[in-house]
Amino acid sequence: MFKNVKVITGISIAFAVFILLQIITSILFYSSVNNDKQNFQKSEILNFQQEQLTDSFQSLVKTRVVITRVAIRFLKNQKDEKSIAAINALLATASTTLDTAEKQFNRYQSSPRLEGQSDAIAKKVENDFRQLHDIFKMSIQYLQRGDYDAYGNLDAQLAQDNLEQSYNTWREQNNMLVSAGQRENLSSFVSMQWTIGSIALVLILVVVSAWGLLQRILFQLLSRVIHHIRAISGGDLTQAIEAESKNEIGQLASRLKEMQSSLITTVGDVRPVLTVSIPGPAKSQWAVMICRQEPSSRLPHWKKRLQAWNS
Structure with missing residues (x-):
């Protein structure tokens, strides 16, 4: 069957197989790299969201600590000029940390929502944050006016507990998404290893087959022709020359x-x-x-x- 295959045809087939393997390898490699790129981008977004939301929660906690220090001074009835100046400085610090918390939360909200993130959880986190933020803002205003009773009627602890619960739920969701991305990366890596191994095996088979094909359609026949040429040049015209192939x-x-x-x-x-x-x-x-x-x-x-x- 291989005797009638032309040499140029056999070489073309070998090149075509190598090109096909190269194309398949390139496609699979691009698919794997693109998948890793998407997972990396998701991981970056999740880390950014968690960083900003965590920082905003910590800023709120700092704000409450500062407000509590002011409230303690009110309980001690410190009304001298030095104490009043210290109270005003603390309230200014509380306002600054509260603004910082709002900016950090806005950056968190500006990041794109990823597939798998619950809208309900995100909405609850936003509502609880706004509630605690507004309570701290009113606390600063009441203490600036010296209205300690109005400040005492604000339930900041309940709002903080609600936000902490919402934040923990949101963080668990993000951790699950990060873990899923890591598992997908690992699966993609293992799949690429199997793919490379399979392509290497196919390449070895192709090389062996191509070598066998060249032996049949080129090297063996060429060796016979050279043998007959040497025989004729030596004066031997009795050897039968077979010319069965058409290549x-x-x-x-x-x-x-x-x-x-x-x-x-x-x-x-x-x-x-x-x-x-x-x-x-x-x-x-x-x-x-x-x-x-x-x-x-x-x-x-x-x-x-x-x-x-x-x-």
């Missing part, structure tokens, strides 16, 4: 067979002429002239001339 080497073998047949015909026609009694130097000269200059159809003519010359 380039088969065509070369066919032409060599035709050349062998022509040589056999020429030698067969020249041999009777050389049997005529001619002096040695003249015989070789006549033989060369006949072989080089005259077609086989005129050999009988030369034979008659030699016989006439000899008589």
Whole structure:
């Protein structure tokens, strides 16, 4: 079956298989890299969200600590100028940390919502944050006016507990998404390892098959042709030349067979002429002239001339 496959066809098939393997490898590699890129981007967004939301919660806690320090001064009834100046400085600090918390929470909200994040959880976190933020804002305002009773009626602890519960729920959700991304990356890595191994195995099989194909359609046939050429150059015209294949080497073998047949015909026609009694130097000269200059159809003519010359 492989004898009639042309050499250029076999080489083209081998190149086509290698190109196909390269394309498949490139597609799989791009798919894996693109998947890792998406997971990396998701992980960055989740880390940014958690960082901003955690910082905003911590800023609220700092704000409450500062407000509590002011409330303690009110309980101690510290109304001298130095204490009032300290209270105003603490309330200014509380306002600053409260603004910082709001900015951090706004940055958290500005990040894109990812697939798998619950809208209900995000909404509850926002409501609880706004509630605690507003309570702290009113606390600062009441304490600035010296209205400790109005401050005492605000239930900041309940609002803080609600926000902490919402934040913990949201963080658990984010941790699950991060873990899912890590598992997906690991699965993609293992899949790529199996893919590379499979492609390497296929490549080895292709190389072995291509080598076997070249052996059948090129090297073995070429080796036979070279053997026949050496035999003919050595004067052996008796070896049979097989020209069964139709590829380039088969065509070369066919032409060599035709050349062998022509040589056999020429030698067969020249041999009777050389049997005529001619002096040695003249015989070789006549033989060369006949072989080089005259077609086989005129050999009988030369034979008659030699016989006439000899008589």
